[in-house]
Amino acid sequence: MELALSLGDTPKPFSLLEKSQKILGKDLGFCVGMAVGKSDAESNTRCKETTAGLLFSADDDQRRSDSSSDPPVQLDLLPFSPVHRTHPSSHKFPFPWLTEKLGGDGVEGNMRRGGDEGHDQEGASLSSPNSAVSSFQMDFCHVLRSGKRDFEQITTAGHEGADRGTSSRGSDEEENGMLARKKLRLSKEQSAFLEESFKEHNTLNPKQKLALAKQLNLRPRQVEVWFQNRRARTKLKQTEVDCEYLKKCCETLTEENRRLQKELQELRALKASQPFYMQLPATTLTMCPSCERVATTTPPPTSHSAAVNPSKLFSLSPPHQAASN
DNA sequence: CCGTATGTCCATATTACTTCA
DNA sequence: GATGAAGTAATATGGACATAC
Numbered sequence: 001m002e003l004a005l006s007l008g009d010t011p012k013p014f015s016l017l018e019k020s021q022k023i024l025g026k027d028l029g030f031c032v033g034m035a036v037g038k039s040d041a042e043s044n045t046r047c048k049e050t051t052a053g054l055l056f057s058a059d060d061d062q063r064r065s066d067s068s069s070d071p072p073v074q075l076d077l078l079p080f081s082p083v084h085r086t087h088p089s090s091h092k093f094p095f096p097w098l099t100e101k102l103g104g105d106g107v108e109g110n111m112r113r114g115g116d117e118g119h120d121q122e123g124a125s126l127s128s129p130n131s132a133v134s135s136f137q138m139d140f141c142h143v144l145r146s147g148k149r150d151f152e153q154i155t156t157a158g159h160e161g162a163d164r165g166t167s168s169r170g171s172d173e174e175e176n177g178m179l180a181r182k183k184l185r186l187s188k189e190q191s192a193f194l195e196e197s198f199k200e201h202n203t204l205n206p207k208q209k210l211a212l213a214k215q216l217n218l219r220p221r222q223v224e225v226w227f228q229n230r231r232a233r234t235k236l237k238q239t240e241v242d243c244e245y246l247k248k249c250c251e252t253l254t255e256e257n258r259r260l261q262k263e264l265q266e267l268r269a270l271k272a273s274q275p276f277y278m279q280l281p282a283t284t285l286t287m288c289p290s291c292e293r294v295a296t297t298t299p300p301p302t303s304h305s306a307a308v309n310p311s312k313l314f315s316l317s318p319p320h321q322a323a324s325n
Numbered sequence: 326c327c328g329t330a331t332g333t334c335c336a337t338a339t340t341a342c343t344t345c346a
Numbered sequence: 347g348a349t350g351a352a353g354t355a356a357t358a359t360g361g362a363c364a365t366a367c
Contacts (some may be wrong), residue, residue, distance in 0.1 A: 184355070185343070203335085204339085225356060232337070233354085 186226070190216050194223070198230050 203225055213220040
């Protein structure tokens, strides 16, 4: 199975970020379209890069375009609700983090960050009743509950070297000296933006990762983890869809098998009940050696059965033509 | 050229936490 | 309010690949 997202074949670094300005000012609703191909793991578009952070290789681009040619079974994963606009500034910036001049306004989510960008977001107002409140208030309460450990998380997290930032393995704890994992909730807008970018590229190269992290005011590691989890979720959902499809196929075939068995029984009963039919020459099954399909053949008819010969109805020559319909 | 060490990214499984019914 | 299920961010692990030596 293959996830054939419409990624486009342009290897430009990250067009979404360029598009982000176009997105601004709209109420966005979108979904992720997905296509089912043939295999899954090996077909994942992998972003080959050097340590310098190159873009997609030609091979990857080829695979991307190939994947999109598979006959798709569409799976809309995200009928996304419009971005809330409760905050005044959100009329201008549905994705408030897109502006560099946050000034504690219109920023929600990831208050635990800060540090490297120098944004003091403690006083941020909330742009979404659900996302913002849950994201910030929840964290703040959590800080109150958990004390210093999480407070350090809020105030010091976010430092990840640009070069080291691409690493997958546990830099945060080492860098921040934290013991417990921290669970944060991305805001709706952040998730929406990540979804949009996932629609364009379901994998990230380091440049894209860093750019996206900067745009969303997240750590590159968070963006990377989000994409990994997103791919896993996509695959899981697609597996469920495939499972359903196979289940239906199985049911159809079972029903077909049942019908054919019944038909066979009826034919046998008919054959047993009609003496005339019994006088007919036996119909034999032959296997076409080339196409390995079964067809019936009949010996030359006898004189008394020449008038009506039902077996002729099933006799075809050459045999492999019989199976063509 | 071959083998080894290192670094990076990915898939996958799992854990920990949040949200909601 | 307690609780379990579902969703998801984060972590751990191992494999594949590229590069340097």
